Amino acid sequence: MTTVLTTGPGLRGGLGESVRRPDGGPKARGEFAFSSDLEAEDMLWAHLLRSPHPSAAISSLDLSPAFAVPGVAAVLAAGDVPGRQSFGLDYPDQPVFAGKVVRHVGEPIAAVAADHPITARRAAEAIAVTYEVTEPLTDPEAAMEAPPIHERGNVLFHQDIVHGDPGATGEVSVEGSYATAMQDQAFLGPESALAVPAGDGGVDLYLATQWLHVDRDQIAACLGLPLDLVRLHLSGVGGAFGAREDMSMQVQLCLLAMRTGRPVKIVFSREESFLGHVHRHPARMWYRHSADADGNLVKVEAKLILDGGAYLSSSPAVLQNAACFAAGPYRVPNAVVDATAVRTNNPPCGAMRGFGAVQVCFAYETQMDKLAAALRMDPVELRLRNALRTGDTMITGQVLSGAAPVAEVIRAVAAAPLPAEPGPSDAPEIALPGGAGRTAERDRVRRGIGFAVGFKNLMYSAGFDDFTTARCRLEEGRVTITSAAVEVGQGLVTLMQQIARHIFGVADVSLGEATTAGIGSAGSTSASRQTWMTGGAVEAACRAVAERLVSSVAQRLERPLASLRLDGGRVCSDDGAVDLSLVGAASGQVFEETAVYRHPPTEELDEKGQGNAHVSFAFGAHRAVVDVDLDLGLVRVVDVTTAQDVGRALNPLQLIGQIEGGTAQGVGLAVMEEIVLDRGTVRNPSFTDYIIPTALDSPPVTIAGLIEEPEPGAPHGAKGAGEPPAISSTAAVAAAIRDATGLELARVPIRPQDIALALAAFEEDRQ
């Protein structure tokens, strides 16, 4: 199934190869500099004072106790912001500093710069704030009718989808209500940055983010500075998963640097990190699926409520995604979706890997299993029968024009062999549910198998002008690629080198600094878009340089352009008379080209949710095998097998990394990951209590298929693979636990008590 892409004779490290990351060695050895490792001479440390209350009026704020702390250089609060008072990805509704009210726990109220991080923290704690605490609005359903907690109202966004005949009915229908909890991206590198005031009245900010230019635009607006005076430089990013799309402290830090005239650094503690970035929207979802007696879907109805928390962030786009993908990767002729994102006093929610597609996948796949049961049909068969294909129409009216190997991913997973059943004493005790806790009793462990399919869009949608910029420079035979695209760990740095090697046939490819100073935007490292988008721009820039190189040779040697080509690192003529190395071909000249790449335009959805809103889609399927302790409700995910629609595997090793990581993040949401809220307060802002899978909880991920059906229009046919592997593993694990227990389990994460107490109550009823 794999296609070999050649990169010229004998050259290693081109496209299609499992090239090692340039930053892999330093990261493994602990030598890689993350943004928390930044330093500058004479640097100060910043700390933010945050609201302890989810909802309160600030009746007085006295900063003087902080000024009185020795070592403090500046204290800032609302009123010290020279430009726009608020920021936000979609609309600036989030204040830099809370003024009269606070709307969520952790909202910044003031910022301190001091000579030591502990001094800064203690000074911030010394600030006297008088709060008039008000009842927080934390129920997303109540929020729609409740008095507004923000001047822009409590409904952040609403999207209807009405497709086909809303009155259509099927012979069989199943209904259910589902919920997903608030998940955290749980990256390991906390928010950190260094702001350095510049002599020209501007500021240089070194930071970990996902999109340098959009941060820059927002910071400049709040600082009241022209764009060229705010320069952002990428520092080592310790994971992102969506949590670095919004700003967390950028404006406050720049303000402190400009006020003090000194470099100022900030590093969030783990608790601050949990409070200081957006999370995955918790969802409440009602569904009704109708089908004919043969199992052909007739209609899907859904009502979706996403809790956006206190501020807008990217809620509209997340909600639109949830609505667009609400019916799953199936042919659904009739659909009615009513989707709303609401504002509450819970922590703000925004982007996280899967972006609205994860929540609905859990619901629609549970529905598909219910429907299969009602039809007495094999769940895999039901899915195959309804699987989308190229040429089918989705519930948004968009016709699928690209690759849509839905049936292929389903078949690949369904055909994969199952892991062996453990014998009575075969599996070591630590591999049973409960793991290191020694709790399992082998005859009380049940195995279950679950299956799920999911999909989502690639790149930005709904009319957004999505573009990316890259530069290629050829000097003395060396290629340098420069782009402001952010490497978050996914491996874009490797891929950019692979593309350049592929075109120039040289091994040595350097990467320039990712910065807003001197190159245009590369767009966000999100929406599974950089392989396609920045990959496309790098390819275009390299090709432009290659063309100029070849035509300069043609001119110099007075040969027809068509007789020359760049091949395997040499400029040659067909007749063999010309055979120059890159250095020889350039003859002292330096070539530099900057390319801007855009994907085909998309449309906004109309009021009935119809329109060609997306460029491309990626599909994937997971099958999970779990063992469940029936008395304790503890789960061990034994195996997850997956097949993914990837277009082309440009770097199989990195691709597998994305698939394993995405799958594990989905497993986490299925069985343990949840920001626990108690009336707006986060009860578990630490890795002690926000638990993510350990090695013992992460199953082996078996890849049953990398489906390589090249995507028309995509550079080299490759689809993005950052998010798709994260979509259906949650649903598959939940289905497997249902299979083992016979319970309904309509909410993730599934907690031990959801299983054990339900089964115990069931037992009691029977007796």
Add this chain to the structure above:
Amino acid sequence: MPVFVPASLEEAFAVLEGAPGAQLLAGGTDFMVEVNAGQRRPATVVALGAVPELKGWRLDGDEVVLGAGLTYTEMISPELAELVPGLAQAARTVGSPQIRNAGTLGGNIATASPAGDTLPMLMALGATMTLGRSDGGRRAVGLDELVVGPKRTTLQPGEVLLEVRVRAGAGRQEFLKVGTRNAMVIAVASAAVVVDFERRSVRVALGSVGPVVIRAEEVEREAAKLIDWDARRLVGPLEGSGDFGELVRTAARPIDDHRSTAAYRRHAAGVCVTRAFRRAFSSEESTAP
């Protein structure tokens, strides 16, 4: 902030006498977490890592003497696991390899968390703690006298936990810990059961289901009735599908919190105690970790 690293117990006491407010540091796996979170601001630190008297373990007659500085990794070592299998089992449930290499028995006891994983087994083993003062004073206390509330002990300023004594090879021992992840997790319920065939006694202790470790005496009494000591087997309902669930649920005093619910904790403690008993009477040897 001065940090002293005494090389003997005598030196440690000398430092403590000079700095009465000094705080003791062992493996630092609780201590440093609190410092980093800003919850602990020590004026003076006495690091016990180089005090030889607190290290390791020895046999003293039919007692095993465990140094306060004994690490979890040492508790799991085969020689010690044979003498006190229950403690080895409990130690294996703790944290990650890094934590087990650094964390100590003394630190676990002094932290006095309701979820401290060695505490239920120490309670079930009837362990005795020896505390020392710089004036040479020593006192020996049981766990219930030492740990009196969540994170509250009767350790006096300047007092050092020196050692812990338990009986060697005290019957069948079983420790089970329920957490919401398969490793590296704080217990939401745990149970320790020691069935001493020589002395014909049963001791049951529950972790994470109350403000301190709970000794379940009612369960012990009922269990004793269900044991045929001569045949070394369970009789009556426990032979079949009977369990201690109800008795354990009554003994437990758990809370609802972000880690779990009181109802589940009660339920899980019951399951653990019942399973521990079945294992204690199974023909297989008690599994060392």
